[in-house]
Amino acid sequence: MTNVKEARDILVLGGTGKTGRRVAERLLARGMPTRVGSRSGRPPFDWEDRSTWAPALHGVRSAYVSYHPDLAVPGAVESVGSFAELAVESGVRRLVLLAGRGEPEAEAAEDAVRASGAELTIVRSTWFAQNFSEDYWREAVLSGEVALPAGDVPEPFVDADDIADVAVAALTDDRHIGELYELTGPRLLTFADAVDEIARAARREIRYVPVSIEDFAAAAAAQGAPREVVDLLTRLFGEVLDGRNAHLADGVQRALGREPRDFSDYARDAAAGGVWDPGATRAARGP
Numbered sequence: 001m002t003n004v005k006e007a008r009d010i011l012v013l014g015g016t017g018k019t020g021r022r023v024a025e026r027l028l029a030r031g032m033p034t035r036v037g038s039r040s041g042r043p044p045f046d047w048e049d050r051s052t053w054a055p056a057l058h059g060v061r062s063a064y065v066s067y068h069p070d071l072a073v074p075g076a077v078e079s080v081g082s083f084a085e086l087a088v089e090s091g092v093r094r095l096v097l098l099a100g101r102g103e104p105e106a107e108a109a110e111d112a113v114r115a116s117g118a119e120l121t122i123v124r125s126t127w128f129a130q131n132f133s134e135d136y137w138r139e140a141v142l143s144g145e146v147a148l149p150a151g152d153v154p155e156p157f158v159d160a161d162d163i164a165d166v167a168v169a170a171l172t173d174d175r176h177i178g179e180l181y182e183l184t185g186p187r188l189l190t191f192a193d194a195v196d197e198i199a200r201a202a203r204r205e206i207r208y209v210p211v212s213i214e215d216f217a218a219a220a221a222a223q224g225a226p227r228e229v230v231d232l233l234t235r236l237f238g239e240v241l242d243g244r245n246a247h248l249a250d251g252v253q254r255a256l257g258r259e260p261r262d263f264s265d266y267a268r269d270a271a272a273g274g275v276w277d278p279g280a281t282r283a284a285r286g287p
């Protein structure tokens with residue numbers, strides 16, 4: 001058991017990922033004692049290995065909880081609930097949970113974390129703009145064709161920089177305790193709109209091709225995606241892109257008192273960073 005008075009570090013789970021990296025950078029820039037929680041962290045933290053949890057929590061007062069791979073996978077709700085319980089037992093007072101908008105399993109995870117009794121802020125996010133530049137869909141953008149089972153449902157893509165700003169505010173300012181912030185960008189875009197904006201920003205020909213969930217799953221499997229990744233993506237596309245998230249929310253405005261970043265600003269900056277340049281490598285990072 002850690003003495004709460006001694007606990008000072010802020011643990012950032014997923015601290016090398018799309019949101020966690022940005023959260024950790026912001027905390028470090030403010031000079032706050034920050035610890036990356038991931039398999040490559042020191043000490044390492046692995047959701048799959050509970051023996052790593054207590055060492056990662058030692059001396060920690062607050063934590064940003066970004067689960068990997070997704071709160072929709074089997075066992076995730078139990079894992080984040082157990083982690084939150086252990087965190088509070090270890091002396092952690094405040095948790096900021098990254099959850100997914102319109103996902104029933106993510107809401108169950110919110111409840112499980114709330115049951116820990118920690119000071120809690122929930123950041124319930126829609127699809128990240130950075131999925132096009134730092135993850136799932138970057139290879140497709142580079143290939144010139146983004147084939148996804150997303151039809152023409154509009155989505156209010158949110159910028160990971162906004163998520164990080166909200167998370168850092170929640171980790172460092174008591175005013176956010178107990179809040180649930182639904183985060184979206186300022187504009188609804190279909191996937192075709194989003195890909196068009198990226199094509200313009202990157203000055204390349206890139207097209208969006210709507211495909212069926214079955215064709216998407218078959219193509220992903222043929223490209224060697226592991227079974228669980230294919231299952232997760234097909235489930236997310238089937239569930240979350242049925243129109244339930246096709247409306248804007250005001251979480252960024254409520255938490256930060258400013259408008260969220262627009263997708264076109266994201267696309268311009270990501271293109272300027274070279275992530276979609278011909279010949280760009282997997283290691284290249286968006287802004």
Ligand SMILES: NC(=O)c1ccc[n+]([C@@H]2O[C@H](COP(=O)([O-])OP(=O)(O)OC[C@H]3O[C@@H](n4cnc5c(N)ncnc54)[C@H](OP(=O)(O)O)[C@@H]3O)[C@@H](O)[C@H]2O)c1
Nearest residue numbers: 014015016017018038039040046047067070071100127128
């Ligand atoms: N992507 C979206 O559009 C979106 C939208 C809404 C909500 N979310 C939620 O955001 C969360 C993160 O998703 P993401 O797509 O943004 O991923 P991400 O944070 O970019 O994932 C990578 C991070 O996870 C760490 N990681 C990977 N395997 C791990 C393990 N077994 N144990 C501990 N850490 C591990 C990686 O570090 P190491 O490799 O060093 O371990 C890295 O820091 C998910 O819970 C998801 O539900 C995502």
